């Protein structure tokens with residue numbers, strides 16, 4: 739299991755370091771899952787220092803396809819690796835929507851993560867309108883086909899299924915829908931047995947155990963609930979305590 743916290747555009751130094759410290763001390767106990775924090779880029783270095791020596795890994799929320807160059811405001815995967823990151827999230831629905839990122843760009847970013855030695859967490863998921871139109875499986879299949887590099891395998895890639903309508907809304911997909919979609923994604927993956935598939939979208943302490951117990955759910959990508967150490971650790975406990 740992998741429990742990943744996506745802090746999004748939240749936290750400045752004081753509160754971010756307090757949160758990272760609390761997660762690191764809580765996670766070092768006897769958790770039986772991998773724990774990852776993805777802070778905003780400004781906090782990657784101090785958070786990496788704060789969790790060094792603990793069981794907690796650090797990742798970026800995005801990366802640019804290129805290794806360096808004239809790309810104002812962007813961050814290369816190599817820069818993330820240089821700060822101690824082991825992972826980069828790519829293709830999050832907020833980047834797909836807010837920055838117009840399509841599957842080809844997401845694939846290029848995942849390839850950049852691989853080039854830098856990072857594990858790419860490739861996000862996919864349908865909108866509410868697409869689900870209502872009965873197109874969820876088709877949309878996710880297209881995203882998987884278009885966003886995963888040819889070289890993606892269980893050692894360098896994690897898929898995160900995040901239905902857009904469930905992100906930050908308090909709504910979660912039903913366990914039956916999550917199980918169906920994760921089985922569908924599993925059938926589309928090149929390395930069928932081993933690649934981790936995370937569920938994301940309003941994962942909380944109260945629903946984590948049920949979601950994480952489903953077939954083909956290998957962890958969670960957690961937004962809002964990763965901003966409170968107690969909640970994030972409770973979700974990790976639900977994954978690692980089984």
Ligand code: PGA
Nearest residue numbers: 905906939940960961962
């Ligand atoms: P949420 O976000 O847990 O706040 O719904 C999940 C995500 O976007 O990764």
